[in-house]
Amino acid sequence: GAVVSQHPSRVICKSGTSVKIECRSLDFQATTMFWYRQFPKQSLMLMATSNEGSKATYEQGVEKDKFLINHASLTLSTLTVTSAHPEDSSFYICSARSQGDTEAFFGQGTRLTVV
């Protein structure tokens, strides 16, 4: 299957700081990228969908000013958690899909801990 690389895999930051998570499609053009969040023992919750070159579409209840998503190229999308708080601590996962494909491939995930 296609490869999606997510970085960093683990990050600890102080409250009030911002953290950027990168998601790269290594061997295909990701026209659409999805960002998910997973709380312990819960399912993957979609946060937002981004199409290359367009503004991201956020799911209800997700603060777009807090979770900034940039999808400036066909191989890279970034999620920036701004002014992080301990309640933002979670496992964040990206997935990427090519135009016309129904299957999405996932990154390895990022464990964010805000202290």
Place this chain on the structure above:
Amino acid sequence: DQQVKQNSPSLSVQEGRISILNCDYTNSMFDYFLWYKKYPAEGPTFLISISSIKDKNEDGRFTVFLNKSAKHLSLHIVPSQPGDSAVYFCAASEYGNKLVFGAGTILRVKS
């Protein structure tokens, strides 16, 4: 409103036997279904998928069955192996749009 439901939080199976994981959905517009396997602190790994125009898809030890009238799909793993122990997520999409995930089922295969 949960559009994709996996009502069994966990399943325990003996090595070599069949594992059957179930998934129900409510949105009749879903036209593509996928199963993912996930280990702790890792991203999901795609296992197998099925289009709504089919009722069965097989790939090695994994078979997915779709019953559209019942809005139900299942994943069969035969024979089950200890390495299959993981969390399995069912997901559905509508016309290639965002994937909606179920809550997941923890599969434990005992040797």
